Amino acid sequence: DAGVIQSPRHEVTEMGQEVTLRCKPISGHDYLFWYRQTMMRGLELLIYFNNNVPIDDSGMPEDRFSAKMPNASFSTLKIQPSEPRDSAVYFCASSNRGYGYTFGSGTRLTVV
Amino acid sequence: KQEVTQIPAALSVPEGENLVLNCSFTDSAIYNLQWFRQDPGKGLTSLLLIQSSQREQTSGRLNASLDKSSGRSTLYIAASQPGDSATYLCAVRIGGADGLTFGKGTHLIIQP
Numbered sequence: 001d002a003g004v005i006q007s008p009r010h011e012v013t014e015m016g017q018e019v020t021l022r023c024k025p026i027s028g029h030d031y032l033f034w035y036r037q038t039m040m041r042g043l044e045l046l047i048y049f050n051n052n053v054p055i056d057d058s059g060m061p062e063d064r065f066s067a068k069m070p071n072a073s074f075s076t077l078k079i080q081p082s083e084p085r086d087s088a089v090y091f092c093a094s095s096n097r098g099y100g101y102t103f104g105s106g107t108r109l110t111v112v
Numbered sequence: 113k114q115e116v117t118q119i120p121a122a123l124s125v126p127e128g129e130n131l132v133l134n135c136s137f138t139d140s141a142i143y144n145l146q147w148f149r150q151d152p153g154k155g156l157t158s159l160l161l162i163q164s165s166q167r168e169q170t171s172g173r174l175n176a177s178l179d180k181s182s183g184r185s186t187l188y189i190a191a192s193q194p195g196d197s198a199t200y201l202c203a204v205r206i207g208g209a210d211g212l213t214f215g216k217g218t219h220l221i222i223q224p
Contacts, residue, residue, distance in 0.1 A: 033211060043201070045211040055210065091155060100146065101203075101212060103156040 004104035006092050012110045018080040021107045024073055025094030033101070034067055034077050035091040043091070049075065082111045114139045114206055118215035126223045127194055133187040133218045135202030140183050146212065147176050147187050148201040156201065160187070192222045 005024040013019050025032045033048040047057040049069045057067070064083070069075040079086055087110050093103045115138045125131055135145070144163045148156040160169045160176040162185070168177040175188040189196060199219045203212040 031210060042216040043203075043212075043214040045213075048211050050210065059211075093156075095210075099144075100158060100161045102158065103148075105155040108153075 004092055004094050004102050006090075006104035006107050008107060009105065010108045010110075012112065013082055015083055015111055016081045017111075018078065019082045019086075019109060019111075021077040021090050021092075021109070023075045023077070023092030023104060025075070025092070026096075026102055027073065029094035029096045029102075030072075031095040031097070032069060032075050033093040033095070034075070035093065035103075037089045037091060037106070046077070079109075082109075084111045087111050114142075114204060114213045116202055116204055116213050116215035118200075118202055118218050120218060121216070122219040122221075124221040124223060125192060127192060129192050130188070130190050131192055131220075133189070133200050133202075133220070135185040135187070135215055137183045137185075137204050137213075139206060140180050141206060142180060143205045145176075145178055145185050146203050146205075147174075147185075148203065150199045150201060150217070152198075159200075194222045194224045196220065197222050 007022045030051050034046040035043050037043045046059045047067045052069045065079055067077045089106045089108050091103050091106045093101045095101045117136045119134045142164055146161045147159045149159055150156050162169050162178045173190040178185045199217040201217045202215045205212050
């Protein structure tokens, strides 16, 4: 398996623009997580899905953030409109019944 | 709310030394604890996973221990090598929840 695949690896966008981050989890994993990493706050859980259903989105910072998982092999995290304080590395991770987590390589987002 | 603390925040030692990284958590009702390695600009690589019923796990030169009652885990690295230089992250999964709560990591430098 190729692991958890995220795209793009880097994204630079202007404030106010819409940003969409993508994730393909490991085949057969039933959990998918979105995390954000910053120097100040470390790694924070934003939202996670179980069997494509959102379970807990309490970590999503604002209504500008939304996430979807239309099928077992694809998820998106969207920020609209983006702001400079959204600049961070966004990680996607998947897990099989919660026994260990595999992370993607992350998307480094810069909002100017 | 679960809080995870890692000490020290940074560590620099000469090659060949044995070293211990510490992790503490405030809520002992954890489901499991996982140690990750993160290289600069990269994603997270899982090193060791300890279930709440276990006391330790070993992989090569790495040994992780868990004392759930005291809310502590240690990662022992034997005969350190320059290639071990990275940030090491501790994360706990609380029973009844599915996401991980991370510490802010220990930035480790092994001097050749």
